[in-house]
Amino acid sequence: MTDIEKRSTETIIELRIAVKTSLNLLDSLNKAQQEAVRTTDGAVLVLAGAGSGKTRVIAHKIAYLIKNKYAYPWEILAVTFTNKAAEEMKNRVTSFLKDDNGLWIGTFHSIFARILRLEAKHIKFTSDFVIYDTDDKKKLIKNIMQDLVLDTNQYSLEAICGTVSKLKNKLIGHEEFQKLVKTPFDQVLFQVFAEYQKRIKQSNACDFDDLITLPIELFRNNPQVLKKYQKKFKYILVDEYQDTNYAQYKLIHFISGFYKNVCVVGDDDQSIYGWRGADIRNILEFEKNFPEAKIFRLEQNYRSTKNILKAAHSVVRNNKGRKSKELWSENDQGEKLMVLNVYDEYDESDRMIEKLKGEVFKNKRSFSDFVILYRTNAQSRVLEEGLRRNGISYIIVGGVKFYERKEIKDILAYLKVISNLKDSLSLLRIINYPNRGIGSKTIEKLKKWAATHNISLFESIGKVDQIGEISDSRKKIIKDFYQLINKYSSLKKEISPNELTHALVDESGLLLKYKGDSTPESQERANNIKEFLAAVSDYAFQHENPTLASFLEEVSLITDIDTWDRTANAVTLMTLHSAKGLEFPVVFITGLEQGLFPLASSLEDQNKLEEERRLFYVGLTRAKERVYLIWADNRRRFRDVEPQEPSIFLNELDPAVIITDSSGTKKRYVQKAGKPAYSFDSPLTYEDVSQEEPLLKPGILVEHEVYGRGRIVKVSGKGKSQKVIISFKNGEQKKFLSNYARFTILTE
DNA sequence: CGGATTTAACTTTTT
DNA sequence: GTTAAATCCG
Numbered sequence: 001m002t003d004i005e006k007r008s009t010e011t012i013i014e015l016r017i018a019v020k021t022s023l024n025l026l027d028s029l030n031k032a033q034q035e036a037v038r039t040t041d042g043a044v045l046v047l048a049g050a051g052s053g054k055t056r057v058i059a060h061k062i063a064y065l066i067k068n069k070y071a072y073p074w075e076i077l078a079v080t081f082t083n084k085a086a087e088e089m090k091n092r093v094t095s096f097l098k099d100d101n102g103l104w105i106g107t108f109h110s111i112f113a114r115i116l117r118l119e120a121k122h123i124k125f126t127s128d129f130v131i132y133d134t135d136d137k138k139k140l141i142k143n144i145m146q147d148l149v150l151d152t153n154q155y156s157l158e159a160i161c162g163t164v165s166k167l168k169n170k171l172i173g174h175e176e177f178q179k180l181v182k183t184p185f186d187q188v189l190f191q192v193f194a195e196y197q198k199r200i201k202q203s204n205a206c207d208f209d210d211l212i213t214l215p216i217e218l219f220r221n222n223p224q225v226l227k228k229y230q231k232k233f234k235y236i237l238v239d240e241y242q243d244t245n246y247a248q249y250k251l252i253h254f255i256s257g258f259y260k261n262v263c264v265v266g267d268d269d270q271s272i273y274g275w276r277g278a279d280i281r282n283i284l285e286f287e288k289n290f291p292e293a294k295i296f297r298l299e300q301n302y303r304s305t306k307n308i309l310k311a312a313h314s315v316v317r318n319n320k321g322r323k324s325k326e327l328w329s330e331n332d333q334g335e336k337l338m339v340l341n342v343y344d345e346y347d348e349s350d351r352m353i354e355k356l357k358g359e360v361f362k363n364k365r366s367f368s369d370f371v372i373l374y375r376t377n378a379q380s381r382v383l384e385e386g387l388r389r390n391g392i393s394y395i396i397v398g399g400v401k402f403y404e405r406k407e408i409k410d411i412l413a414y415l416k417v418i419s420n421l422k423d424s425l426s427l428l429r430i431i432n433y434p435n436r437g438i439g440s441k442t443i444e445k446l447k448k449w450a451a452t453h454n455i456s457l458f459e460s461i462g463k464v465d466q467i468g469e470i471s472d473s474r475k476k477i478i479k480d481f482y483q484l485i486n487k488y489s490s491l492k493k494e495i496s497p498n499e500l501t502h503a504l505v506d507e508s509g510l511l512l513k514y515k516g517d518s519t520p521e522s523q524e525r526a527n528n529i530k531e532f533l534a535a536v537s538d539y540a541f542q543h544e545n546p547t548l549a550s551f552l553e554e555v556s557l558i559t560d561i562d563t564w565d566r567t568a569n570a571v572t573l574m575t576l577h578s579a580k581g582l583e584f585p586v587v588f589i590t591g592l593e594q595g596l597f598p599l600a601s602s603l604e605d606q607n608k609l610e611e612e613r614r615l616f617y618v619g620l621t622r623a624k625e626r627v628y629l630i631w632a633d634n635r636r637r638f639r640d641v642e643p644q645e646p647s648i649f650l651n652e653l654d655p656a657v658i659i660t661d662s663s664g665t666k667k668r669y670v671q672k673a674g675k676p677a678y679s680f681d682s683p684l685t686y687e688d689v690s691q692e693e694p695l696l697k698p699g700i701l702v703e704h705e706v707y708g709r710g711r712i713v714k715v716s717g718k719g720k721s722q723k724v725i726i727s728f729k730n731g732e733q734k735k736f737l738s739n740y741a742r743f744t745i746l747t748e
Numbered sequence: 749c750g751g752a753t754t755t756a757a758c759t760t761t762t763t
Numbered sequence: 764g765t766t767a768a769a770t771c772c773g
Binding site for chain 2 (some may be wrong): 081082083100107108109110127133134208209212243272273275276375376377378398431435437439440441442535556557559561577578599601602615637
């Protein structure tokens with residue numbers, strides 16, 4: 001009997017036992033969910049609509065597999081989309097079982113980073129390789145383009161970064177791409193791509209895409225390594241399968257090649273990451289890729305009211321490329337969805353807050369019941385201001401992420417270099433930060449020396465004595481820097497990352513630089529550094545054997561949504577993308593205007609438009625009870641205020657489940673204090689005046705819409721980029737672009 | 749050479 | 764309103 005045959009006879013016996021022993025485990029599931037859980041072997045696709053309990057199914061399945069001895073915890077691999085989802089999954093599984101030791105739950109990136117570290121020697125890496133984020137990648141490509149004397153204006157950085165990413169996600173390496181070169185752009189792209197791969201490898205680093213493609217390379221070139229993992233993971237489960245790309249599919253296909261027990265869960269209607277290379281065909285063609293796949297459909301929704309589901313369906317059914325299905329629910333009919341038409345983005349903020357307060361007052365809701373969703377991060381500012389003005393506490397997810405702040409990235413660059421001396425990109429960031437007198441000329445000399453002697457930049461710093469062109473006084477500075485890094489590099493094995501980071505921040509003077517400065521910005525930066533130090537302490541506390549490399553990896557792969565605290569008593573603001581997988585009693589979707597949502601760039605392209613529509617579907621189905629949809633007649637986009645048309649998605653909504661409220665479309669004028677500088681029929685804001693004649697000079701009294709009265713301290717620049725610094729009553733000073741700032745001049 | 753100040757360019761979504 | 768790049772000045 002082969003291993004597999006033996007297993008299947010065992011399975012029959014075990015199944016009977018399983019039904020008994022796991023009654024309580026499966027009791028809380030409906031018929032379809034139970035079947036999906038019980039079908040353990042072979043390929044399984046669970047098409048799970050929004051709110052139909054797909055995470056429950058995965059968690060129950062893991063518990064079921066372990067409880068009924070199909071597999072030990074360490075033989076199960078579960079892949080989720082975010083770290084937070086992984087954590088939740090882990091918690092759920094733990095609640096069913098006593099022992100889940102060794103279970104592999106994580107994101108694609110974290111799981112395969114772990115495998116890469118274990119197997120680094122097979123792919124000519126060392127296990128302390130660092131991970132470059134999008135920012136690092138951009139900088140590296142920029143350096144390359146400068147070195148190759150390519151015009152970044154002619155060939156945009158974003159386009160090159162994006163295309164490199166797309167090629168990698170399709171498993172096209174630079175060698176293969178060379179054969180596909182057609183246009184001059186391709187030629188440039190090829191050059192940059194090849195050089196990028198060379199340098200990133202020299203730096204013992206990899207980017208997000210490499211975390212997927214390198215394991216594939218590893219498995220292709222080392223069959224014995226592949227076999228090891230194929231035999232290790234008897235059961236593989238993948239959540240949010242609709243958002244996987246070709247490379248990720250390939251990886252799953254590879255690693256499941258021996259037992260072939262793959263269970264993927266997803267919803268083609270919620271595929272919203274096509275722009276990142278996610279391939280919706282992975283789910284639509286699952287049966288083709290995994291023959292004899294069994295398919296289960298979960299169509300009962302436990303989250304939303306009937307009206308919300310009806311609305312969501314009326315929109316998404318306009319998409320062509322989808323597996324047809326319709327969610328149903330035993331929940332109440334619920335209230336109709338409210339469509340609000342407002343004057344502009346400020347009015348949007350006001351009217352939204354009105355409704356929010358109404359919900360709090362009438363329905364006794366707490367702030368944490370609400371989420372405010374928008375298409376682009378830039379929309380959050382006005383909404384935030386409104387909330388702040390009304391004293392409503394809020395949490396914002398996304399935007400400038402903590403680990404992407406300058407001061408944090410500076411420390412991280414130090415740590416990356418200390419962890420991996422070959423990381424030249426990070427080294428360049430810190431070589432003269434804080435300023436120690438190593439300027440661009442000196443750096444050029446060091447780079448040249450490194451290139452001609454074929455050594456890393458850091459090594460050339462160590463050999464600075466041999467470089468004739470550098471003056472003795474500078475050599476001393478460079479040597480000091482070399483010794484600083486070297487000291488910590490050798491210390492890293494002896495002391496914990498926690499101690500190391502604290503000592504480093506002290507010695508390098510990174511914190512002192514900000515502490516000495518009393519401006520609010522510097523104070524905030526100092527606080528961020530302290531927060532970072534606390535995070536390192538936390539990490540060291542939570543892990544038995546904390547290493548610098550593993551800490552850096554965790555930091556590189558963490559996202560904002562992972563740190564979001566849903567228990568706080570605050571309104572949550574986030575993009576529609578971030579909201580995937582979450583649910584809230586009340587959902588506001590803002591900026592529903594043609595060109596914003598759906599975005600202008602998607603209007604011409606049917607596939608892109610369908611993805612926007614799915615994004616709207618995701619937004620609607622986050623709501624349990626109540627939905628407010630808002631669109632404004634006018635909105636400032638980029639530079640100018642432009643009239644807006646309602647989103648086509650609003651027209652697609654079933655009229656039977658919506659009510660409209662347009663009472664907010666009348667212009668609400670800014671109340672002016674004092675006499676206006678010019679007298680027109682209608683009240684006038686400063687914006688109107690500034691075009692004519694700059695009236696601003698130090699000493700003038702102004703009234704700001706948000707911050708109140710203050711006095712101009714300084715005026716700089718001219719025309720549209722004119723800036724003013726205003727000192728407010730509480731002593732706070734703020735800088736504004738006077739053309740856009742919402743303040744009026746007061747005459748005394 | 750380095751720091752400060754000014755100007756320009758930029759906003760789609762993110763592991 | 765933000766950030767990076769360019770320019771100017773000591």
